[in-house]
Amino acid sequence: MHVEVPTLLGAGLVLLLIFWLGFLSIKIKFPNVILYILLGIVLADAIHGNEILHFASEIGIVLLFFLLGLEFNIKRLGGIAKKIWPAGLLDVALSLGISLLICLGFGLDLLTSFLIGGVTYATSSSITAKLLDDTSRMANSETEFILALLIFEDLVAPVIVAVLMGVTSGGEFQTVDLLILVGKIIGLTVGAIILGKTLFKRFEELLEKIDDEDFKIALLIGIALSYGGLALYLGLSEVLGAFLAGMMLAEIGKIERVEQTVLPVKDLMLPLFFIYFGTTIEFGDGVPKVGLLITLIGWSLVAKILVGMIGGRLYGLSKRVSFRAGLSICSRGEFSVVIAALATGVIKVFSGIYIVIAAFIGMMLFERAPQITNLIYGKPKKKKKNLKVPG
Incomplete structure (x- = not known):
């Protein structure tokens, strides 16, 4: 007889498993991200397609990149952009281009080869950012380069997804569609810069006036989710929108005020992203x-x-x-x-x-x-x- 487990009970058990796996990872010195993904694979039949888990995982990944964006004000990001494009184009050529050619060499058609090339292209932003944080390597000299490359990939990957969606849906993906997509990315970025220089210029003063931590959490997480959601609405990545939201607030003097408020919520939600990721993996026969x-x-x-x-x-x-x-x-x-x-x-x-x-x-x-x-x-x-x- 099939027994329906109450959602609240299921959520509580998942959180207890997250605690146990986190504790286990410290004891055996094994990346907790891998254990979370394995948990997702094991629980796939029970929780696959769970809307609450999916929503919570979206919040976790959005807050991770919101906090990352806080480390990059507009001036710093502009300097990085000038330096990262050669490495970014090399990444596209090697990780996507050569993989596509390998698939063609194995006899696959062009569309399938391009799809698999897209799968092999982008580094996992969430896994990499989480590991940088867990291993205390955020201050290392290579971290800026890694994060810049991840951002470059986050700009290219939505274009790949849009092209594939246009082709696989049976519709024609024309040059004008690509130009519209690039225009959306530029518009979202310019919007973040304008808001950072105008609306959020005196944001620090507002935070100082808010004594109630509950209101502060609602404000900051609301900003992160709203801009990440706007990116999704435009057919882009919520990761890109969240990063830009963080960048808007990076102009304030003391970003520690924002980090202290958002960090506990991010730490609670982020493991759920990796569990949900595990539930999406289908091994087949x-x-x-x-x-x-x-x-x-x-x-x-x-x-x-x-x-x-x-x-x-x-x-x-x-x-x-x-x-x-x-x-x-x-x-x-x-x-x-x-x-x-x-x-x-x-x-x-x-x-x-x-x-x-x-x-x-x-x-x-x-x-x-x-x-x-x-x-x-x-x-x-x-x-x-x-x-x-x-x-």
Whole structure:
């Protein structure tokens, strides 16, 4: 006899499992993100399609990128944009272009090859940002480069999704549709800059006047969700909208006031995103196209490491730091899932298996990146401080 579990009970049990897995990850020194995804895969039949879980996971990912956006005011973001485009274009060529050619070489048609190329393209912004935070690497010299590359991918990935949606839906995706999409991205960005320079210019003064923390949470999370939702309404990524919302508030003097309010809600909601991500993975019956799968996994890892090594140097990083950056951007995640959802049959199963394997390997490489870098380049030498003696 099938017993319907009350939603409240289910939510409570999921939160208790999140606590237990988080505690377990500390004990066994294993990335908690992987455990959350595995939990999602195990619970897929029970909670797949759960609207409450989906909504909570959306809030978690939006708040993560809202907080990231706070670290990038308009001046800093403009400087980064000038430096990241060579690495960004290299990423498109290696991660998407070469993967597409590999699929064609295995006998797939152009549309299927482009779809799989899209799946292999974007680094998982959520997994990478979460790991940067968990491993206390936010202050590292390569972090700015990694985040800039993630933002570049977040601009390109919606274009890929829009093209695929236009083609797979049976409609024609013409040049004018692409121009409209780019116009939306530019409009959303310009809107954020204007709001940051006008409406939110004296936002810090408003925060100081709000003593009640409940009102402050409603205001700040409302801003993040509204701009992320506006991006979705325009057919873009909520991740991009949330980042731009954070950037709007980055102009205020003390962003710590915002971070202290939003951080606890983000920490509660974000694990739910990875659980929901796990529920979207469908393994099907066996592993299709094993040769292509192994080839693509191998190349996609090499491609991202090359993007880090070459793109990092173009960005101005040292060889050591560039290599460490390349090892840190190999995970695939949310955009790959969105693109894979457009596939059908065997290709959908193939894409799901690829995403899980690439996510796991990518997270393990991220965790071991400092050790692998030290193994290849040797341990960094500590700089001696020259002390000047008076007189």
